[in-house]
Amino acid sequence: MKVLVAVKRVVDYNVKVRVKNDGSGVDLTNVKMSINPFDEIAVEEAVRLKEAGKVDEVVLVSIGSAKSEETLRTGLAMGADRGILVNTDDLAVEPLAVAKILQKVTEKEQPSLVILGKQAIDDDCNQTGQMLSALMNWPQGTFASEVALDDTQVTVTREVDGGLQTVKLSLPAVVTTDLRLNEPRFASLPNIMKAKKKPVDKLTPAELGLGEGDIKPRLEIVQTQEPAKRQAGIKVVTVAELVDKLKNEAGVL
Amino acid sequence: MSNDPLLQPYQLKHLTLRNRIIMTSHEPAYPEEGMPKGRYIAYHAERAKGGVAMTMTAGSAAVSKDSPPVFNNLLVYKDEVVPYIKDLTDAVHEHGAAIMIQLTHLGRRTRWDKAHWLPVVSPSHNREAAHRAFPKKLEDWDIERIIKDYADAAERMQAGGMDGIELQAYGHLMDQFWSPLTNDLDGPYGGSLDNRLQFAFDVLSAIRQRVGNEFIVGMRYTGDEMMDRGLSPEEGFEISRRLTESGMVDFLNVVRGHIDTDPGLTDVIPIQGMANSPHLDFAGDIRAATGMPVFHAAKIPDVATARHAVASGKVDLVGMTRAHLTDPHIVRKIIEKREEQIRPCVGANYCLDRIYQGGEALCLHNAASGREQTMPHDIPKATTKKKFVIVGAGPAGLEAARVAGERGHEVVVLEAANVPGGQVRLTAQSERRKEMISIIDWRMAECERLGVQFKFNTWAEADDVEAENPDVVIIATGGLPHTDVLSRGNEHVISTWDIISGDVKPGKNVLVFDDAGDHAGLQAAEIIAKTGAKVEIMTPDRAFAPEVMAMNLVPYMRTLQALDTTFTVTYRLDAVEKDGATLKAHIGSDYGGINQVREYDQIIVNHGVIPLDDIYFELKPHSINLGEMSHDQLINGSAQSVVRNPDGRYQLFRIGDAVATRNTHAAIYDALRLVKDL
Numbered sequence A: 001m002k003v004l005v006a007v008k009r010v011v012d013y014n015v016k017v018r019v020k021n022d023g024s025g026v027d028l029t030n031v032k033m034s035i036n037p038f039d040e041i042a043v044e045e046a047v048r049l050k051e052a053g054k055v056d057e058v059v060l061v062s063i064g065s066a067k068s069e070e071t072l073r074t075g076l077a078m079g080a081d082r083g084i085l086v087n088t089d090d091l092a093v094e095p096l097a098v099a100k101i102l103q104k105v106t107e108k109e110q111p112s113l114v115i116l117g118k119q120a121i122d123d124d125c126n127q128t129g130q131m132l133s134a135l136m137n138w139p140q141g142t143f144a145s146e147v148a149l150d151d152t153q154v155t156v157t158r159e160v161d162g163g164l165q166t167v168k169l170s171l172p173a174v175v176t177t178d179l180r181l182n183e184p185r186f187a188s189l190p191n192i193m194k195a196k197k198k199p200v201d202k203l204t205p206a207e208l209g210l211g212e213g214d215i216k217p218r219l220e221i222v223q224t225q226e227p228a229k230r231q232a233g234i235k236v237v238t239v240a241e242l243v244d245k246l247k248n249e250a251g252v253l
Numbered sequence B: 001m002s003n004d005p006l007l008q009p010y011q012l013k014h015l016t017l018r019n020r021i022i023m024t025s026h027e028p029a030y031p032e033e034g035m036p037k038g039r040y041i042a043y044h045a046e047r048a049k050g051g052v053a054m055t056m057t058a059g060s061a062a063v064s065k066d067s068p069p070v071f072n073n074l075l076v077y078k079d080e081v082v083p084y085i086k087d088l089t090d091a092v093h094e095h096g097a098a099i100m101i102q103l104t105h106l107g108r109r110t111r112w113d114k115a116h117w118l119p120v121v122s123p124s125h126n127r128e129a130a131h132r133a134f135p136k137k138l139e140d141w142d143i144e145r146i147i148k149d150y151a152d153a154a155e156r157m158q159a160g161g162m163d164g165i166e167l168q169a170y171g172h173l174m175d176q177f178w179s180p181l182t183n184d185l186d187g188p189y190g191g192s193l194d195n196r197l198q199f200a201f202d203v204l205s206a207i208r209q210r211v212g213n214e215f216i217v218g219m220r221y222t223g224d225e226m227m228d229r230g231l232s233p234e235e236g237f238e239i240s241r242r243l244t245e246s247g248m249v250d251f252l253n254v255v256r257g258h259i260d261t262d263p264g265l266t267d268v269i270p271i272q273g274m275a276n277s278p279h280l281d282f283a284g285d286i287r288a289a290t291g292m293p294v295f296h297a298a299k300i301p302d303v304a305t306a307r308h309a310v311a312s313g314k315v316d317l318v319g320m321t322r323a324h325l326t327d328p329h330i331v332r333k334i335i336e337k338r339e340e341q342i343r344p345c346v347g348a349n350y351c352l353d354r355i356y357q358g359g360e361a362l363c364l365h366n367a368a369s370g371r372e373q374t375m376p377h378d379i380p381k382a383t384t385k386k387k388f389v390i391v392g393a394g395p396a397g398l399e400a401a402r403v404a405g406e407r408g409h410e411v412v413v414l415e416a417a418n419v420p421g422g423q424v425r426l427t428a429q430s431e432r433r434k435e436m437i438s439i440i441d442w443r444m445a446e447c448e449r450l451g452v453q454f455k456f457n458t459w460a461e462a463d464d465v466e467a468e469n470p471d472v473v474i475i476a477t478g479g480l481p482h483t484d485v486l487s488r489g490n491e492h493v494i495s496t497w498d499i500i501s502g503d504v505k506p507g508k509n510v511l512v513f514d515d516a517g518d519h520a521g522l523q524a525a526e527i528i529a530k531t532g533a534k535v536e537i538m539t540p541d542r543a544f545a546p547e548v549m550a551m552n553l554v555p556y557m558r559t560l561q562a563l564d565t566t567f568t569v570t571y572r573l574d575a576v577e578k579d580g581a582t583l584k585a586h587i588g589s590d591y592g593g594i595n596q597v598r599e600y601d602q603i604i605v606n607h608g609v610i611p612l613d614d615i616y617f618e619l620k621p622h623s624i625n626l627g628e629m630s631h632d633q634l635i636n637g638s639a640q641s642v643v644r645n646p647d648g649r650y651q652l653f654r655i656g657d658a659v660a661t662r663n664t665h666a667a668i669y670d671a672l673r674l675v676k677d678l
């Protein structure tokens, strides 16, 4: 069985991002970039399925500039077998465009399962997995905190508001990962070295049969704003004073 | 004035201390011929400059000839010590800190086969496990002699300008009298608690007669031996009250536990992976019961816990001792509101473990500590700005980047992984080694502050380096595990890294062949043993894991012994054969005549790393110095100036494990010592 995992190159979660002066977006110059943490969980899950003997091949796909190859190498160092880089250069691809590209890659690769992060931590859209499922007309199990795979179906425990929901999907299917699904492994230096030699195919949207119109941006960013600055705290001496301040100054009681 | 509880002054009798943070007594083993000379003075002066309120110098300074040093302690039984003490106290006072000294007689906690070859003495014949000497049981004339020695030494310290002294009473002669476990004497110094305390009060009286009532005298003592039939907490509180009521003692420096074994010592002074501030509440209870000025230290490594200790009234002065070995300028950084820049003690305990092996105290990740005469804690700016390319973001590369950044250079670091840390990040995968990651996190924060640029996910090739047009290239690429050590069957063994990183699942019946003797071997053994597998650790050496050292071994042993791990010393793994799922280990011995075959299902070899040096050798022909590092310039502290190839485009240096397997301290020292002059 083959699993396809989508990985995105995003600003590292440790970075304190800054908004560009003109408000057009986040300043990415000299900023540490990493694999999207939810995608890292997706890679880990796929590699574990392979280690358990349920999957034969783990294929990664990343969509973005040539630099996304770094992100593929990170996943390859974790144990994936090969990578596909769909180079969109500097074009800002939105979730629907990404889903369309993934659809083409999925049709080409014919995996039994596609695993994606539930969202990317840069735009927080939480749309791509669902859109891919619709485009492929495959069942979807989103926000997975547990995945159990057998030959014909996958059982997904979903983190939903107020509890857990378990769904059974027949294969092929789309799964998106939540935070608690697993803890991604440490990519050791010997494995980073091995990953250097693993194959990465480079494709363009055109080579996948997608025209410019299929993937061009449809949304316009009106403004990007920094969150309001936090006010300094104060110290109160007594409980009574605390209650008073919460009531009369903070207005929360 | 600041309202930070740590920055409030404290009045101890006539002595005003400028804040609440002290260094408790710790002998870094820097004396020369038993005297505190240049190195010793520079060490304490740096910390006084860094703002500490008081430093308790020495550590077990010897009052008698039959208390020979266990770790190069000061010999305060010699009159000639006084002028050296004067230089030391002057240097510390000059920077506004107070200075005291700890005096002791070690009793049975030393050896007879050194100095004057005098028998070791104690109030019983009971041997101390750690130092192995069988003591002579004290006679009346011994006791009289030693009481006088204490008074003489106290007088010398007063003459040398010390602000006070402290007597050591945990594991040393004084509390060997106190503890029922180590006192077999009859009256007047043995038997009842009164009698067992008589020696301490005789010493205090003799000291008071000599130095008067104004001079500050304190006691650092255990208030609970935490040992079956040892000194109980009830007795500890009673002792605390009697010390208070005697009026001869000005402060109590509270310790809890016993130090006669490695595990006991490690519970008194916990290391990384063990709980922080385990005895703080106990110290607070003694303060509450006595109302005395109380000092206390035991793994309070961070400012927040120290602040809590003082603010909650548990202690008057908080000891941050190993923390000051790592960062001598803690108080200055608190005052300047730069707490986040404090270099954190990671509890690696390299300092203490080294002195118990006869070395000097060194900090695992501050190579300037104890080397104040040659290594700067504040790195000066360079006169000309250069472009540095550093390959590798492990401890060596990051230290090089930090120091180059401090010098004002333009610095680019290329790192193959997605994250910095190298082998330190690997070792930090184990729960008990987690604190190690602060070595990396602190450097990353400093590098960010200094504008160092990082390129992760970059397996640097020679072209990538040269494309940056560097003036200086530093190769800090570390190495890969070296497992090719067998005469046959190398392909059947795995490395400790495979286990620690989780790349290979543990087997069921596993041999760890470890002749590197460092943490990686025990970490791998522990991970495997915890799965319920059978584990044997084998080494050709006389002792296993020698590089891990005494106190660091304790937590491993507590786990490994409980999991029934086998320790096999003096045997060598020669070859491995595969027979189906079974691995046949051919085992020999360096002593000869051994040829055994044993069966396992997994064999791990721990034998350090083989340098990852391809890029160094590729760049070498294009460099000005052809990679040569002048050892003389390195040691003398001048800039590297070797020219072997006038057409070269940059200077090229190789540091850390990219040269040869060593340790984190060596990697960091390599970097600091080289880059501080570039």
Ligand SMILES: Cc1cc2nc3c(=O)[nH]c(=O)nc-3n(C[C@H](O)[C@H](O)[C@H](O)COP(=O)(O)O)c2cc1C
Pocket (backbone or CB within 6 Å): B024, B025, B026, B027, B028, B058, B059, B060, B102, B168, B220, B269, B297, B298, B299, B300, B301, B319, B320, B321, B322, B323, B351, B352, B355, B361
């Ligand atoms: C290198 C070194 C030597 C020490 N020597 C002594 C000593 O001679 N006498 C003593 O009472 N404590 C000694 N200590 C213990 C310290 O005073 C302190 O109790 C201990 O380090 C715990 O405090 P910390 O966690 O703040 O480092 C030593 C500590 C170190 C690191």
